[in-house]
Amino acid sequence: xxxxxxxxxxxxxxATTVAGQPPPARxxxxxxxxxxxxxxxxxxxxxxxxxxxxPPPELLARxxxxxxxxxxxxxxxxxxxxxxxxxxGALAPAIRVGAxxxxxxxxxxxxxxxxxxxxxxxxxxxxxxxxxARLLFVGPNLDDAARQLAADPDxxxxxxxxxxxxxxxxxxxxxWLREHLAGLIHELVDSLDVAFDPARLLRxxxxxDVRAWIDALTGDGDLLSLVTTAQQRQTIDRMQATMxxxxxxxxxxxxxxxxxxxxxxxxxxxxMERRRAAPSxxARLLQRLLGFDVKLRQYKLGKxxxxxxxxxxxxxxxxxxxxxxxxxxxxxxxxxxxxxxxxTRVPSVTKS
Numbered sequence: 185x186x187x188x189x190x191x192x193x194x195x196x197x198x199a200t201t202v203a204g205q206p207p208p209a210r211x212x213x214x215x216x217x218x219x220x221x222x223x224x225x226x227x228x229x230x231x232x233x234x235x236x237x238x239p240p241p242e243l244l245a246r247x248x249x250x251x252x253x254x255x256x257x258x259x260x261x262x263x264x265x266x267x268x269x270x271x272x273g274a275l276a277p278a279i280r281v282g283a284x285x286x287x288x289x290x291x292x293x294x295x296x297x298x299x300x301x302x303x304x305x306x307x308x309x310x311x312x313x314x315x316x317a318r319l320l321f322v323g324p325n326l327d328d329a330a331r332q333l334a335a336d337p338d339x340x341x342x343x344x345x346x347x348x349x350x351x352x353x354x355x356x357x358x359x360w361l362r363e364h365l366a367g368l369i370h371e372l373v374d375s376l377d378v379a380f381d382p383a384r385l386l387r388x389x390x391x392x393d394v395r396a397w398i399d400a401l402t403g404d405g406d407l408l409s410l411v412t413t414a415q416q417r418q419t420i421d422r423m424q425a426t427m428x429x430x431x432x433x434x435x436x437x438x439x440x441x442x443x444x445x446x447x448x449x450x451x452x453x454x455x456m457e458r459r460r461a462a463p464s465x466x467a468r469l470l471q472r473l474l475g476f477d478v479k480l481r482q483y484k485l486g487k488x489x490x491x492x493x494x495x496x497x498x499x500x501x502x503x504x505x506x507x508x509x510x511x512x513x514x515x516x517x518x519x520x521x522x523x524x525x526x527x528t529r530v531p532s533v534t535k536s
Contacts, residue, residue: 190258190261190287190288190291191285194288196250196292198292199291199292199296202292202293203250203295203296203300204300206246207324207327208323209324209326210323212243212326215241215243215321218241218341219238219319221445223352225444226346226353230350230437230503232353232354232503234352234353238319238352238353238356241345242318242319242320243323244321244323246324246325249299249320252307252318256307256309257291259310259312261287302325303321303325303344304322304344306319306352306355308362310366311366313362317355321341326341332459336448339448342442346438346441346445347435350437351434358506368423369423372419372420372423375413375415421514421515425514426512427486428483428486429490429505429512430486431483432485432486432490433486433502435486435487436487436494439453485518489517489521492521496525501525511528
């Protein structure tokens with residue numbers, strides 16, 4: 185399937201090749217019960233109550249996770265692709281074709297790489313409000329992680345379920361959250377200048393190209409080169425702050441309720457922190473495709489912010505972040521929760 189100039193069939197072929205073919209995952213008939221229990225625990229602690237049932241959990245193979253994420257790619261990449269070749273005159277069509285080929289392969293390498301590591305994902309299509317959300321678990325990766333971490337498979341599943349269910353509860357119970365992120369993405373994409381090397385685009389990708397993309401995935405490189413203005417940087421900062429809050433809140437809630445259902449919570453968290461050399465799958469996709477870093481440090485910062493706010497002023501204070509987009513902390517406020525508390529505290533009314 186080719187949409188615009190991106191060949192998604194090529195993307196899928198490359199992604200499934202990079203993903204490999206692990207042994208079939210063991211069945212997990214307990215998954216619906218684990219997710220239902222996670223929803224009860226998360227909603228009760230976080231005091232966030234979705235108005236409708238969450239999507240049912242799905243246990244997927246790697247290639248199925250790739251297919252699920254390919255449905256989100258056109259909504260994100262087609263606006264970017266429309267900007268390729270702007271101002272190039274007669275060369276614009278050739279540049280777009282070349283860019284589509286390169287980008288098809290780059291996204292394929294990216295999806296294949298991430299599909300080898302992701303354990304679970306609350307899959308919400310940020311830019312398409314009509315697309316149904318999905319709650320995904322990648323069976324082979326859960327098996328691999330349990331072995332590598334010497335973790336109890338049931339405890340690891342509960343860990344992942346608590347984290348992803350918290351995201352599901354956030355987006356379901358806070359209807360403006362998806363719209364806020366979508367607005368930031370549109371704001372950023374609409375203002376971007378996408379820079380490609382035309383000489384590189386007018387040929388098919390080589391083996392050296394693919395190796396370079398893999399190196400970029402494991403290092404600090406970007407897959408697209410962006411020219412950012414001060415205004416664009418502000419948009420990126422707001423997006424990063426929002427994502428840090430979303431992830432930090434999930435980490436905070438997971439610790440708060442996990443003690444009830446994960447006996448070795450502390451040891452499992454330590455092991456998972458060692459494993460987390462990269463952000464969660466959706467954040468990594470955004471960081472590589474849009475060309476900015478959403479580092480693990482920000483998720484730690486988000487958790488520390490949530491932990492400190494609750495310690496200082498209780499859960500009700502933390503839940504002010506969900507009242508409207510203006511309550512999302514800035515990056516500076518994430519570093520200084522007291523300043524955010526002071527800004528968002530409702531003034532007391534003194535009776536005369």
